[in-house]
Amino acid sequence: MTRSIWQEHLHEHRASLAQLDGLEVPLDSALSRLLATLRHGGKVLACGNGGSSGDAQHLASELVNRFEGDRQALPAVALSTDSSVLTAIANDDHYDRVFARQVEALGAHGDCLVAFTTSGNSANILAAVAAAQRQGLWILAFTGRDGGRLGQLLGPGDLELRVPHQRTARIQEIHLLLIHALCAGIDAALAEPTGGESVATDKIQLDWQNLRTMCRHRRPLVFTNGVFDILHRGHVQVLEEARAQGGCLVVGVNDDASVRRLGKGPDRPINPLEDRMAVLAGLAAVDFVTAFAQDTPAGLIETLEPDILVKGGDWPREAIVGADFVLRRGGRVLSIPFRHERSTTALLRRIRETAP
Ligand SMILES: O=C(CO)[C@@H](O)[C@H](O)[C@H](O)[C@H](O)COP(=O)(O)O
Ligand SMILES: [Zn+2]
Known part of the structure; x- marks a missing residue:
């Protein structure tokens, strides 16, 4: 009997979830690094293409506004949102530069660039990472498959959350799970006091x-x-x-x-x-x-x-x-x-x- 599309997706999704135990340690490191960045006044710049641009926006909105709990507003910008900036850079320079140029304009030493790419090979993401490294930002990369060329570009101070799956859709689903886990950790660490505890x-x-x-x-x-x-x-x-x-x-x-x-x-x-x-x-x-x-x-x-x-x-x-x-x-x-x-x-x- 052939499986329905839904059964197929469910099966593959469950199988991809079963391969994620290795992400616990890098997720913990990513959380502490992000908290240190935010506590020291740093900001988050996030970028990605297609579905991953949605991930970048999703993350930025949960930092600027809120996730599940009340806490201070946090500085985060998704680099895929300003169509004037994007079209000007793509038109006058090159599409590969759409994120890199914004990193040069907005990034400061100690900030974090969050780069989403399922293949690890998108040229505009690689250029953004190189620009961030020149400016003294650290990189948190959400990748898939074998990490692609981005996996090899990262320096010792950078972190990678790699979903070891071949299919873009499955990788993106887990990226969102990781985003929510990070936001929950940030909420817990920066929660507004409910009384009793001393800030x-x-x-x-x-x-x-x-x-x-x-x-x-x-x-x-x-x-x-x-x-x-x-x-x-x-x-x-x-x-x-x-x-x-x-x-x-x-x-x-x-x-x-x-x-x-x-x-x-x-x-x-x-x-x-x-x-x-x-x-x-x-x-x-x-x-x-x-x-x-x-x-x-x-x-x-x-x-x-x-x-x-x-x-x-x-x-x-x-x-x-x-x-x-x-x-x-x-x-x-x-x-x-x-x-x-x-x-x-x-x-x-x-x-x-x-x-x-
Ligand atoms: O959402 C999807 C597929 O699920 C697509 O829009 C996908 O994100 C696009 O093809 C991207 O251009 C892929 O880029 P990347 O993940 O390889 O960096
Ligand atoms: Zn998609």
Whole structure:
């Protein structure tokens, strides 16, 4: 008896699934590499032809938007989506260059190029991989059969998820399974806290360069600074309004010696830097907390290059340190008034006056 088309497909699909145990280790490596890339502010560029261009778009949409759980938006671009860019490159240069040119335009050191090809031989994919290698991206290749020429092009820092099947359709079906497994792993690692667990320690980033990289794609970047000795309602309100202005809020905190130089009193700060940063990191509005030892946060602002600079209270905009720098780069400077008049100094006076 001949099998129906459906029975044939089912049979072949099951047989291809049975050959995939070897993918567990490279899938785990791909997941950790991707997470490290995303956590350090890197982005994902994805490309493929035909059905594989759909895979590239599928992956990008699940990173930018969401897969199954709530987590931050992640930077990913499918290189097969802009018909103007694609037709211009193919028309003026060559179809083989359609992805490579975009990698040159958008790729940066540390980013990841995800290349889908069932044969491993599509010329535009090979060119994209070569361009990515020149630009310092690492490659995650989804291939089939024997990996084709792409399998041989990959360097020691690259990874390949190869489906050892001969038929394009079966390979593509497994590619989608792999995409979903990766997205599930990313969801699990970056899930928004449901309570109980602490993300606050990850928010404290004392290395300015590291912080700069982590904020690279989290724009508009909002920056504010202060002592935050005894956190009060006015602080929380200003921080919430500051966060609402952009996509990421970094708070720069004066270290203890620089607070003492501000002359607020011999016993200030009451709370040491570590405690002040931990309290700020516990606020939902705050994405990152860092510290500065200088008299002003000018150096920190120049390192982070925020798009929006905020001070709370009655600071005139022109007196805000770093305002010139941010305005010159086309950014905005805001003075957000305290809607709840509270001050740490006044609070301390009251505590002392009422002390027995
Ligand atoms: O979806 C399919 C076949 O299932 C086709 O569109 C297929 O993706 C195209 O023939 C691609 O051009 C094949 O490219 P590649 O996988 O060999 O890189
Ligand atoms: Zn197809």
